[in-house]
Amino acid sequence: MKRPSLPACAARVLITVAAATLLSTQPLTADAQQRSLVGWTEGPYQMKGTGGAQSLLFEWTFLDVYCIDMPPIRPARDVVHGTLGGGAISFYRLRYENDMSAYVVTSTLPRDRSPADEYRGLLQREYDNSRAVTAVASADRYRVDTGTSSFGPMVRLRLLNIGDDDPDAPFPVARPLLNAPDEPLHSLSVHRLFVHGGSRYEIAVLGVPAVGEARAALETRATELADAMVDSLQTCTAAMEARTQAQPAR
16 A cells, blocks of 8 residues: 655755743743744645545655554544645654554754764753753653664653644644643653664654553553654664665666
């Protein structure tokens, strides 16, 4: 079955995730965090499907950059996709029926920056963000650690209490944090960031707790989905790249 994809004219550039936007009538403030409006270039396009058409929502390819088979943990409510920032950022979001949303965002590296340099800078920016949030909230609000994958090292994030999307900079391109205590839990997100083949990737899962669900249980669900997405994207993309390399020169 043919995977839906964005138009070939969509470009890829550096993703804008270094600053989280803090929302409320009296927002949290931190010097490292700036409000940045990106704006849609193409889309947002919405896709819905029922029955056999559901498979169209779970299978996704963006140009020759990546492909992914989304874990069918629940029926899909819809998919939203498009590009932002003058075509600089590719965006894909699938919403499940269980108040869980999954995202893939990509961009390309600057020509003069190596994947290793980009990863080091990415990790440093996330540590800076975490320190800035901790200074005005709690040490548990913006948690950063690292991991590994078949595409190399990953930055791993867990954020608490995400605010509403900015229409011009949807989550996780921007990460709005509510000016509220860690408890009661409003929402939770898990992120995986890595660099591969000249592209930068962010996989994110945003979840809202079910009635009576503890934070640990929601974090486990979100983490399992995020890690399954990483495995699927990297497996599918590696196979796609191998097929492309095996094609005879014209």
